Amino acid sequence: MRRFIMSIIFLLSGFFCFAFDWPIGGRNISSTFGSKGYGTFYQGIKLNSRGEKVHPSEKGEIIYYHDESGPFSKLPSGLGSFIIVEHEGELKTVYGHLRKGSVIETPGEVDPAAVLGESGDTGFAYGTTLFFGVIDGELQQLINPLLLLPPFEDKRPPVIKSPTMEFRETDISVADNVVVPSGTCRLTATIYDPSEHVDFFSPMAPYSITVFLGGETITSIEFDALEITNGSLKLPGSSGISYSDFYSEEWVLNLGEIELQPGKTQLEIVARDLGENETSVLYNLNVEKQ
Amino acid sequence: MSNRKTVIVVLIVLAFLYLFLFPPFLGKELVFNPVWIKDLTTMELGRSNIELTVDNDDAERIIPFTSDNLFGYLSTAGEVLYLNRALYHTTVSQERFVNSSNVPSTLVVRNREGSIDYSIDTNGYAVFAEDRLFVLSPNRNGIAEYNDRGALRWRRELLAPITCIDFNENSCIIGNLSGEVIIFNSDGEKVFAFTPTGSKIEVIYGCTMTRDEQFIAVIAGLYPQRFIVLEHRGDSYKPIYTEILETELRREAAMYISEKGDIVYFEGGKHPRVFFNSEKFSQPINSEGRLITVSENKEYMLHFLTLEHNDGGKIAVFDPRKGKLVTDFHIESSDVFLNVSKNSLFLGFEKKVVRLDMQMR
Numbered sequence: 167m168r169r170f171i172m173s174i175i176f177l178l179s180g181f182f183c184f185a186f187d188w189p190i191g192g193r194n195i196s197s198t199f200g201s202k203g204y205g206t207f208y209q210g211i212k213l214n215s216r217g218e219k220v221h222p223s224e225k226g227e228i229i230y231y232h233d234e235s236g237p238f239s240k241l242p243s244g245l246g247s248f249i250i251v252e253h254e255g256e257l258k259t260v261y262g263h264l265r266k267g268s269v270i271e272t273p274g275e276v277d278p279a280a281v282l283g284e285s286g287d288t289g290f291a292y293g294t295t296l297f298f299g300v301i302d303g304e305l306q307q308l309i310n311p312l313l314l315l316p317p318f319e320d321k322r323p324p325v326i327k328s329p330t331m332e333f334r335e336t337d338i339s340v341a342d343n344v345v346v347p348s349g350t351c352r353l354t355a356t357i358y359d360p361s362e363h364v365d366f367f368s369p370m371a372p373y374s375i376t377v378f379l380g381g382e383t384i385t386s387i388e389f390d391a392l393e394i395t396n397g398s399l400k401l402p403g404s405s406g407i408s409y410s411d412f413y414s415e416e417w418v419l420n421l422g423e424i425e426l427q428p429g430k431t432q433l434e435i436v437a438r439d440l441g442e443n444e445t446s447v448l449y450n451l452n453v454e455k456q
Numbered sequence: 457m458s459n460r461k462t463v464i465v466v467l468i469v470l471a472f473l474y475l476f477l478f479p480p481f482l483g484k485e486l487v488f489n490p491v492w493i494k495d496l497t498t499m500e501l502g503r504s505n506i507e508l509t510v511d512n513d514d515a516e517r518i519i520p521f522t523s524d525n526l527f528g529y530l531s532t533a534g535e536v537l538y539l540n541r542a543l544y545h546t547t548v549s550q551e552r553f554v555n556s557s558n559v560p561s562t563l564v565v566r567n568r569e570g571s572i573d574y575s576i577d578t579n580g581y582a583v584f585a586e587d588r589l590f591v592l593s594p595n596r597n598g599i600a601e602y603n604d605r606g607a608l609r610w611r612r613e614l615l616a617p618i619t620c621i622d623f624n625e626n627s628c629i630i631g632n633l634s635g636e637v638i639i640f641n642s643d644g645e646k647v648f649a650f651t652p653t654g655s656k657i658e659v660i661y662g663c664t665m666t667r668d669e670q671f672i673a674v675i676a677g678l679y680p681q682r683f684i685v686l687e688h689r690g691d692s693y694k695p696i697y698t699e700i701l702e703t704e705l706r707r708e709a710a711m712y713i714s715e716k717g718d719i720v721y722f723e724g725g726k727h728p729r730v731f732f733n734s735e736k737f738s739q740p741i742n743s744e745g746r747l748i749t750v751s752e753n754k755e756y757m758l759h760f761l762t763l764e765h766n767d768g769g770k771i772a773v774f775d776p777r778k779g780k781l782v783t784d785f786h787i788e789s790s791d792v793f794l795n796v797s798k799n800s801l802f803l804g805f806e807k808k809v810v811r812l813d814m815q816m817r
Binding site for chain 1: 545547558559578579580581582583592593594595596597598611612613614615616617618619620621622633634644657659661678706707708746748764790791
């Protein structure tokens with residue numbers, strides 16, 4: 167229900183204010199929610215920055231912080247110096263990789279004007295950056311922060327490349343009017359969303375991917391939330407896809423198994439980003455009885 | 457009259473006998489005798505001198521240490537067996553170490569001579585707990601254990617970041633941002649989960665457990681913040697003590713529970729606090745500072761606390777039997793390493809290591 171409400175808020179973004187503000191001035195996103203990150207789904211967004219002041223995205227209370235300049239801890243911190251703020255409705259925001267020693271000295275209640283610290287390179291970070299994540303304590307989910315932040319300009323649509331049908335004995339590159347055998351195969355494709363704000367190759371996950379076969383939806387994946395199932399993070403709205411199920415090689419996504427019946431059919435892959443840019447590829451397939 | 461004299465003589469004799477037979481009750485003085493001091497800045501980095509140990513199979517004689525961006529192994533005789541510069545994250549066990557950059561994609565596990573034992577292709581930071589190897593995921597909400605050949609034993613992801621952790625030979629206890637305390641066994645199975653309630657904000661700030669897992673202690677919540685001790689009874693744990701704290705810690709709080717679970721040390725504002733399980737009460741320790749680590753000396757039954765105080769460090773010696781601070785002393789560095797081995801203290805600060813032998817006289 168809550169995700170539905172969030173989606174409605176997102177769709178009505180042109181008319182209403184967003185729940186959260188951007189924690190730093192720049193919109194230089196280099197990793198998005200659900201993308202390939204450190205052997206698991208990336209659990210928030212990563213904003214490239216140059217030591218900017220970090221503000222809470224909404225009024226709340228600091229409930230946990232860690233400063234790498236502090237004394238010995240049994241617990242190493244991949245988030246480096248970080249702060250977690252609790253907001254109304256059991257939403258918590260995470261601000262990671264803050265500059266060592268910059269963490270606010272008197273943690274307590276904060277409003278969006280407060281300075282939590284400065285973006286830095288502490289913890290598992292390549293360069294100066296800010297990790298921003300959202301935890302929904304009520305739904306027990308990690309939420310895509312971009313659903314709650316004001317939209318940013320994004321004119322570059324997602325990229326779909328190299329769709330491949332992996333049969334038991336052979337792999338077939340999907341092209342228009344390709345001849346493929348009937349039966350079950352695994353569909354893979356390289357899909358990512360390029361960022362116009364990042365000058366190096368830093369592909370990001372699109373917001374949604376849908377696969378149609380013969381006009382019927384066979385796969386629908388949305389990067390709106392992650393939840394824990396059997397001790398690992400999964401995309402809840404997509405039949406519980408885990409990271410290892412979803413990412414095979416670098417940016418090659420597993421789009422699920424498809425059943426091909428003899429005859430002519432169409433395969434369509436549609437990818438959308440949060441800037442409402444869409445890319446779709448359509449292939450006519452000649453399925454021969456095997 | 458002679459009877460009175462006899463009584464007086466007997467009393468005097470008894471008093472002398474008491475002095476000779478029960479001197480501890482009259483109060484002995486704890487003396488630290490310096491044995492050696494090593495200036496680590498004069499040592500060559502990365503070179504193994506393991507052959508210097510007379511008996512290098514005797515693991516008790518080798519002291520792993522990390523101090524002021526240096527780490528390595530010392531013999532109790534003061535020989536530097538291995539020394540190197542600590543990178544972003546370093547973990548050192550009795551047998552092995554991992555010294556990694558801030559973004560390692562492979563964790564290289566080396567033996568104490570510095571040679572590669574094995575490596576693990578994973579992202580995260582390694583933590584040795586005695587000789588068990590854990591890896592914490594980059595977002596701090598995943599934990600995995602690897603065996604001594606580098607094979608994954610188990611891995612668990614959590615929704616919220618891990619806020620505190622403690623280990624023993626068989627289990628691992630974690631607290632998290634969702635206010636949950638979880639014990640994982642050596643197969644990674646969740647054998648116990650507990651969510652303390654009663655605070656406006658439920659977060660676990662500190663956790664510790666005994667080696668036999670009979671007792672666990674946690675610092676939980678905000679408004680109010682509470683210190684809770686649980687005991688294993690039947691198939692579960694039952695709270696046996698709860699104390700409302702005056703603190704409002706919003707970061708990891710150091711805790712230490714003694715081997716038998718009779719004493720718990722924890723942060724308590726300006727002063728560390730100590731909890732006595734048999735009497736079910738806690739008191740502040742008369743030495744200001746933020747608790748960092750605790751080590752036990754079994755012969756004299758003394759506990760050594762390292763504290764952070766006024767941008768420097770402090771060692772506080774506490775006698776749990778008397779419930780009193782024996783002594784404390786300030787060190788001009790907040791990065792203090794302390795290892796208590798038998799009756800010797802190995803104290804590291806400002807790139808120097810000192811051995812002090814304890815004596816009661």
